[in-house]
Amino acid sequence: MKNRILVFTLSIWLPLVARAELKWEQSQVELHPGAADKEAVGHFKYQNAGDKPIHFRSVHSSCGCTTAQTQKDQVLPGDKGEITATFKIGDRTGTQVKTVTVETDDPAHPSTVLTLKAVLPELLQIQPALITWNTGETPQPKTIVVRPSKDFPVKELKVSSPSPEFTTKVARDSGSGEFKIDVTPKNTTHPSATALTIQPEGSPKIFYATARVMPAPPSPATTPATH
Amino acid sequence: MKSALLRQIILLAAAALVPAIGEMIYFRDRVSWHSAIPASELVTVEQARAWGDGAMWVDARPDEDFARDHVPGAILLNEDRWNELLPQFLTAWSPEKKVIVYCSAQSCNAAREVAKRLRDEAQLKNVFVLEGGWEEWLKKK
Numbered sequence: 001m002k003n004r005i006l007v008f009t010l011s012i013w014l015p016l017v018a019r020a021e022l023k024w025e026q027s028q029v030e031l032h033p034g035a036a037d038k039e040a041v042g043h044f045k046y047q048n049a050g051d052k053p054i055h056f057r058s059v060h061s062s063c064g065c066t067t068a069q070t071q072k073d074q075v076l077p078g079d080k081g082e083i084t085a086t087f088k089i090g091d092r093t094g095t096q097v098k099t100v101t102v103e104t105d106d107p108a109h110p111s112t113v114l115t116l117k118a119v120l121p122e123l124l125q126i127q128p129a130l131i132t133w134n135t136g137e138t139p140q141p142k143t144i145v146v147r148p149s150k151d152f153p154v155k156e157l158k159v160s161s162p163s164p165e166f167t168t169k170v171a172r173d174s175g176s177g178e179f180k181i182d183v184t185p186k187n188t189t190h191p192s193a194t195a196l197t198i199q200p201e202g203s204p205k206i207f208y209a210t211a212r213v214m215p216a217p218p219s220p221a222t223t224p225a226t227h
Numbered sequence: 228m229k230s231a232l233l234r235q236i237i238l239l240a241a242a243a244l245v246p247a248i249g250e251m252i253y254f255r256d257r258v259s260w261h262s263a264i265p266a267s268e269l270v271t272v273e274q275a276r277a278w279g280d281g282a283m284w285v286d287a288r289p290d291e292d293f294a295r296d297h298v299p300g301a302i303l304l305n306e307d308r309w310n311e312l313l314p315q316f317l318t319a320w321s322p323e324k325k326v327i328v329y330c331s332a333q334s335c336n337a338a339r340e341v342a343k344r345l346r347d348e349a350q351l352k353n354v355f356v357l358e359g360g361w362e363e364w365l366k367k368k
Contacts, residue, residue, distance in 0.1 A: 063336060063337065064288060064292070064330075064337065065289070065307065065337070090306050090308065090309065091306055091307065091310045091311075092306045092340075126348065128348065128350045129317070129348040129349045129350075130320075130349040130350065130351070193318045195315075195318070208310055208311070208313060208314045209314075210314045210317035210318060210349075212318065214321075217322075217323060218323065
């Protein structure tokens with residue numbers, strides 16, 4: 001009977017002793033960077049709640065766009081610190097979820113996954129980003145729709161084509177706030193292309209759409225006549 | 228008596244090991260909310276090679292990685308400079324060609340994101356993600 005009590009006590013006590021000593025204040029961080037921000041930085045705070053020092057073995061992120069740094073390699077008992085995860089926003093949009101894997105010599109939890117969620121603002125939606133005509137097609141206008149985000153209303157849109165081969169006309173629907181860009185090639189007798197620049201009034205950010213008159217598709221290979 | 232005690236300790240340890248192994252297998256290499264790329268959108272290095280000139284390679288890695296080395300003929304298109312790089316790609320794009328997007332390592336989402344944006348924003352069809360990414364291409368070079 002005594003042995004059974006001993007085993008039961010051990011089974012409760014041992015896991016408590018072996019529990020993770022590095023305690024994280026939070027393993028998930030949600031960020032809402034502004035439209036002008038280039039980076040989103042998440043801070044993951046921890047404390048060594050155990051009685052032995054813990055060493056970081058490695059810290060690596062799930063994506064080349066995120067870097068993670070530890071302040072120190074060793075965390076003494078009772079010490080606090082943080083891991084900083086820096087997410088490069090670039091031209092990304094929407095909700096981005098990146099992870100950072102932290103490996104330590106803590107035998108109970110050798111690996112911890114930290115999650116950085118960044119909800120990025122989308123200034124404009126351009127649909128489609130590419131319009132094409134085939135060589136020889138009637139050079140009629142084709143439309144690109146630009147939808148400004150509700151959080152960033154746009155009153156005017158500057159659109160220009162660096163190539164004189166294409167002309168543009170912009171119209172705003174006052175009801176929906178959408179813009180329609182009609183693009184027309186001067187002719188479709190030969191291949192041509194332009195990257196239209198689209199710039200909301202008062203914004204330094206430039207967006208692009210591409211218009212192309214496509215080369216004629218390669219003709220099917222002809223087999224030489226045999227006699 | 229001693230053997231009974233030992234048996235009980237082993238039993239308890241085994242019972243604790245079962246969920247631990249399950250968790251290790253389930254969460255290995257990834258977090259659970261990462262949706263897998265549908266098989267129809269993936270292409271192996273061998274398949275991609277077989278397409279020959281009928282394929283266009285897109286490098287979704289950061290500029291520095293592309294500058295170091297890339298698949299011959301690949302066009303740089305990453306989300307760091309998406310707005311600037313997309314027109315360059317679309318000017319070179321040809322509807323007859325299949326587009327193969329790659330990034331670094333299987334855990335990387337960059338290729339999947341770039342492929343998705345090409346389908347959604349430029350409305351391109353025949354856009355594939357290279358299985359195993361750049362490392363797999365290097366291995367089978």
